[in-house]
Amino acid sequence: MSDRKIIEALKLEAQPFDTEEDFTRLLDHMGDASIVLLGEATHGTREFYRLRAEISKRLIVEKGFDAIAVEADWPDALRVSRYVQHGGDDMTAEGALAGYKRFPQWMWRNHEIEGLVNWLREHNAHVASSARRIGFYGLDLYSLQQSMHAVIAYLEEADPEAARRARERYACIDHMAEDPQHYGYATSFGMKEDCAKEVRRQLAELTRQANEHLQSMGGQVPDDLFYAQQNARVASNAEVYYRAMFGGRDESWNVRDSHMAETLEALREHIHQRTGRPGKIVVWAHNSHLGDARATEMGEGGQLNLGQLVRERYRPEDIYLLGFTTHTGTVTAATDWDGPAELKQVVASRTDSVERLLHETSIAAGLPQFLLPLRGRDSMLARLPSRYLERAIGVIYRPETERFSHYFHADAARQFDAIIHVDRSAALQPLERSALWQQDEVPETYPSGL
Numbered sequence: 001m002s003d004r005k006i007i008e009a010l011k012l013e014a015q016p017f018d019t020e021e022d023f024t025r026l027l028d029h030m031g032d033a034s035i036v037l038l039g040e041a042t043h044g045t046r047e048f049y050r051l052r053a054e055i056s057k058r059l060i061v062e063k064g065f066d067a068i069a070v071e072a073d074w075p076d077a078l079r080v081s082r083y084v085q086h087g088g089d090d091m092t093a094e095g096a097l098a099g100y101k102r103f104p105q106w107m108w109r110n111h112e113i114e115g116l117v118n119w120l121r122e123h124n125a126h127v128a129s130s131a132r133r134i135g136f137y138g139l140d141l142y143s144l145q146q147s148m149h150a151v152i153a154y155l156e157e158a159d160p161e162a163a164r165r166a167r168e169r170y171a172c173i174d175h176m177a178e179d180p181q182h183y184g185y186a187t188s189f190g191m192k193e194d195c196a197k198e199v200r201r202q203l204a205e206l207t208r209q210a211n212e213h214l215q216s217m218g219g220q221v222p223d224d225l226f227y228a229q230q231n232a233r234v235a236s237n238a239e240v241y242y243r244a245m246f247g248g249r250d251e252s253w254n255v256r257d258s259h260m261a262e263t264l265e266a267l268r269e270h271i272h273q274r275t276g277r278p279g280k281i282v283v284w285a286h287n288s289h290l291g292d293a294r295a296t297e298m299g300e301g302g303q304l305n306l307g308q309l310v311r312e313r314y315r316p317e318d319i320y321l322l323g324f325t326t327h328t329g330t331v332t333a334a335t336d337w338d339g340p341a342e343l344k345q346v347v348a349s350r351t352d353s354v355e356r357l358l359h360e361t362s363i364a365a366g367l368p369q370f371l372l373p374l375r376g377r378d379s380m381l382a383r384l385p386s387r388y389l390e391r392a393i394g395v396i397y398r399p400e401t402e403r404f405s406h407y408f409h410a411d412a413a414r415q416f417d418a419i420i421h422v423d424r425s426a427a428l429q430p431l432e433r434s435a436l437w438q439q440d441e442v443p444e445t446y447p448s449g450l
Helices: 003-013 020-030 046-063 074-084 093-099 111-124 144-158 160-174 180-188 196-216 223-244 249-275 306-313 354-365 399-406
Strands: 035-038 067-073 135-140 281-284 319-333 342-346 369-373 388-391 407-410 418-425
Touching: 003 354, 003 369, 020 046, 020 319, 020 369, 035 046, 035 306, 046 111, 046 281, 046 319, 046 418, 067 074, 067 249, 074 093, 074 111, 074 135, 074 144, 074 223, 093 111, 135 249, 144 160, 144 196, 144 223, 160 196, 196 223, 223 249, 249 281, 249 306, 306 319, 319 354, 342 399, 354 369, 354 388, 354 418, 399 407
Parallel strands: 035 281, 035 319, 067 135, 067 281, 319 418
Antiparallel strands: 319 342, 369 418, 388 407
């Protein structure tokens, strides 16, 4: 089949995605899904954040969604959640986002998230019942030390003797937890006592307390106890993650995404206890976490991800996976881990990539931004004669090595239920801009590197 025939078929499938009616059509396609997962092809594209924010607002207002869960750490997101639910000590959205101090700050300390946080707080101001106020939660597990300290802080108020036990259990790891990679390195060489049993014991104790509440308090776990239990879960799974990261990328990746799935399920159940119905949650994370791993070369190599796990655990009609792609433009990313945010040019997509097919479709259809529904349709993407490459730009972007560092083979039609393609996208604007992040457009002579 020629590329021209493929593009002509995709042109007929592509739907405009710009107006209120276009958003309504997408929500109709989602049906009764109670877990909607919204991806992104980069961690630094403004349009992805804006579109996900608008879709999330529509899901909250029109379909009664209860929470937004994001690829971020639990304690930092919980601070934001308290603010939007009219609790906590912060007076502004920017103040509530101040917990995001760890690299990469721009993922959550940016103007699009600040606007969404303000909207959530305003929305919740009109919700009479605190149990029905929309929350903002983190799915990730990097906050090892912060989560351990949060467990102890909760117990110091609730049960000082239990706080003493928690301090003793966490003592074997706490002094290394500020840089937990050192802990993982030490355990890989037998240079550090195994703390796994102690952190698991702390999680088990808080879980027992939660179960006692379920049995004696009308089937509800108090929010503060649930938050502490989740911090204990983060600490336990983070210990496993940092131990695994020196044993191989696939193992640590699987620990992380399994933790995200576990957190999502726990959050959904907690909302169920509060509202009397299964929680309805919209999830924000990278395409690599949300596009079903079984349809990718990483999945063939042994990796799983959140998108795969939710598809395996829930009915198809309960789940909706929406991917996002772009052809070129600018992006906010770093060159090295822990480096400053930079405004970078996104190299035009490769000719053998799905992004290039969607770029050619964009030109043929005259649609700079469009929706490509996949679920329930005999899409051309599902009938491609061979797999195409797919691009993933995370917090680090190195255009000069793009083929090897940012592309992988995948079957997009099996990964997602739909894709939104933004042909030329713009960089996400951080609240704090480094000298390497300039408003001026990056010159077109930036390395093309294909």
